[in-house]
Amino acid sequence: MVGIVSSFYDLDGIEGTMINFDVLLQSLKLILHWNVIASCFAGVIWGMFVGVTPGLTGIMAVVIALPLTFFMDPQSAIALLLGIYVTAIYGGSVTAIMIATPGTPNAAATVIDGYPLARQGKARQALEMALYASFTAGILSTVVALVIFPIVATFALEFGAAEVFAVIVFAITIIAGVSGDSLLKGLIAASFGFLVATIGQDPIHGSSRFTFGVSDFQAGMHILTLLVGLFTIPEIIVRGVEAYKSRDSVSVGDMGPGISFRKFLSFWPIYLRSCAGGSLLGALPGLGGSPAAFLGYFLAQRFSKKPEEFGNGSLEGVAGAEAGNNSVCGPALVPMMSLGIPGDTTTAVLMGALVIHGLSPGPMLFESSPDFVYSVFLLLFVALIFLLIVGTGVISMAKWVVRMPTQILFPVVLILATYGTYAVRGTMVDVLAMYGVGFFGFLMRTQKIPAAPFAIAFILGPLFENELRKSLIISSGSLDIFVNSAISVSFLALAALSAGASVYLHWRLKGTKAAKIISD
């Protein structure tokens, strides 16, 4: 720990903990190719389409696009996925404002004031506020990420097996605590995720585990199979029920006037506060956009001169929520790229995409491919600029985009998911497994056993097992190794603290409206 702190004052150390502008310039060259820019733009279009479609979540958008990236170079692949990642968060606010249905969970806080504004004939103001707040917070938070990334990456180089294990325990505890309606259900989901990750060959001895003679499972369950199954199939089943219940045609009234530039600028303290809160939550493994949106909303209300307007149609509320959820974009990539621990489910898929393309996120990635790492952050800026352009177009078409025919979209998504899963390894076993996981995920969802800890535990499973067994082999089976290092003790203590806080919060909020909002 002392070594890390001193590196800030040591001239040699400073080089490693600050942005290297030479590498930044090199990485600029990496992204200035038509195929990379076009992929990013395509990602923004797809992300927007998915975002404005209720029920199609950002994670689904990324998962469905993942098989396409197999035929791309790593740079274009990550550009496509980042375009989706950034845009789907904003896209979700369009339906949240227009029809009180968050296109993605991140837009849940936007409904509170966005929908009342639309009912008052101020839909365009709310949509524009959401777009500009998303863009501003996205840019600010990416700058934050760019600055803190080298520091975290340098810090991560100090990590050994026990420390990495402790970080994973911390991440899983947070994810389990904030997903769903109880820590217990989150931990059960995570246990299933870790268990599914053990299918295939043992990493040390190479002996088969849970393959039951199916040779296609020797290499384990493919990440795409699990993610598509877990996030797409349950969503399609639930939305199918919803489509059945809502066959009335959607009619949208006046959009009203837009927002002036002066009014947009006058909200700058909201952007800064939401961005600070959102960046902090984004950089913590597992929290993601929804809590950041509610934090942004809360901060906007707390410091507002008109707090009584919140809940009845406040532009400040929309600005706070949207700035909050978009400010996690850049910082959420920091733990994924520097520690190999995804910030949320979508970054977990991005991590999977990097692994598929032969890049291993973690401390060594910054050492081996610094230009690639910086190019990822630069691509976020590109994606945000495209978001602004495409988002402006979507606002003028908002009346029509909310009429997306879900009865057609979801069947098409199901077919795409099936083809995508099959194409990965060319085996029907993967398709069967995908549907199996999907039906299991649906049953989990009916009891609010969250999918996020399951997915993230599955992705981190191999690393978790490796580091746990490596630590225990080094210490000849003694658990002391986990309490011998300050870093490991700190993360385990944080894990215990977050678990305690989660139990306490769920207990305190049980049965209240706040508990329902959090669990939804």
Add this chain to the structure above:
Amino acid sequence: MTSELPSPMPTVELETPTRRGDVVAAVLCLLVGLAGYYLIVPAAVYVPSKVAGTANSPAFLPNVLFLLLTGLSVIYFIQSLSDYLRQPAQGRARNMDWVLAGGTALICVGYITAIYIFGMTLGAALGVTALTYYFGERRPWVIGTIAIVLPILLWYFFEKIAHVLFPTPWLGIMEWLESSHHFTIWMA
């Protein structure tokens, strides 16, 4: 001024957990945990004798996880059972939703079966037709267009561009069409 705006999407009752469902889920998790530890790991994990019982064993983590799952399930069971006994019974609004969800699941199973019988392309045509109809689309030209255009686009992308080999179905209608001389020239 209040605009004419649609009301929010309907609630899907399936997404509201029930106390009875929690008890059932806890029992199932408990059974999986116990079966995993006592039956599945011994049967499905090969452990070299020299590492048996150590952290180096391939069964080490699965055993730890099944035990953890068992422990968590016991707490979940006690918690959900006490909630179930303490609070009044909930309504049965979920039943209709379960039927609707079961219909979607059944179509998914039918779609997979169709892939085995007719292949990916025709299976997709049948699957998308059944699902769009089930989800409420009633215009024949819309269903027909999607059922024709989507599978052909996917077939062209995956087989001709990405060179993904599709599984051989029991009734290889597309394969027979593909082997036809005129069809091949037309596609070329």
